[in-house]
Amino acid sequence: GAGVSQSPSNKVTEKGKDVELRCDPISGHTALYWYRQSLGQGLEFLIYFQGNSAPDKSGLPSDRFSAERTGGSVSTLTIQRTQQEDSAVYLCASSLARSGPPQYFGPGTRLTVL
Amino acid sequence: KQEVTQIPAALSVPEGENLVLNCSFTDSAIYNLQWFRQDPGKGLTSLLLIQSSQREQTSGRLNASLDKSSGRSTLYIAASQPGDSATYLCAVLSYSGGGADGLTFGKGTHLIIQP
Numbered sequence: 067g068a069g070v071s072q073s074p075s076n077k078v079t080e081k082g083k084d085v086e087l088r089c090d091p092i093s094g095h096t097a098l099y100w101y102r103q104s105l106g107q108g109l110e111f112l113i114y115f116q117g118n119s120a121p122d123k124s125g126l127p128s129d130r131f132s133a134e135r136t137g138g139s140v141s142t143l144t145i146q147r148t149q150q151e152d153s154a155v156y157l158c159a160s161s162l163a164r165s166g167p168p169q170y171f172g173p174g175t176r177l178t179v180l
Numbered sequence: 181k182q183e184v185t186q187i188p189a190a191l192s193v194p195e196g197e198n199l200v201l202n203c204s205f206t207d208s209a210i211y212n213l214q215w216f217r218q219d220p221g222k223g224l225t226s227l228l229l230i231q232s233s234q235r236e237q238t239s240g241r242l243n244a245s246l247d248k249s250s251g252r253s254t255l256y257i258a259a260s261q262p263g264d265s266a267t268y269l270c271a272v273l274s275y276s277g278g279g280a281d282g283l284t285f286g287k288g289t290h291l292i293i294q295p
Contacts, residue, residue, distance in 0.1 A: 099282050099283075108285060108286075108287045108288070109269065109271075109283075109285035110285075111282025111283060113282075114282055157223060157224065159283075165212075166211060166231065167229075168212075168226050169214065170226060171216075171225075171226075174223050
């Protein structure tokens, strides 16, 4: 596609439910990143993929968060047993390679946990 | 751990003025520095990227400079217009043990251009 797309654009869920957020990177981009933007924390890096591999998961906020990428393309970020502090905008970005080229961001998924 | 600071946090100027946004970072071991703009409720739009070996980049009315040794970057906006109103974010891509991880962002400068 022309740009990074994310779905859903908005998600409202109840505390304790699981949610899945999806990211479609720009075609041909091997690197994919997940970030979270919340009012108190600003923009924080969560995890990146080089191809289908995520070498470092230490940026994920807790073990309730997981991410995968298949076929070197689509990625999903899963949050289990959501908590109110998980409410934020989740942004995905992709780039041609891991270091050097610019990162291009999707429009984000706004997650609200009631 | 890399930290990025942006000054000022907010800025309001009349249309037509030239202005400078500042960004500083604590660790000079970076791959690149990227400036973004974010409009309310929207994602990030990449404005300029400066590689660690470069000193500046220009795009239209925007000019970004990088002084890696002192950990500073500036974004210069010439002849500001109301459409420039947005939040401007500075982000650096740093070296880690195995290479680059993700971008480290400043908290942004909220810019308002008064018509």
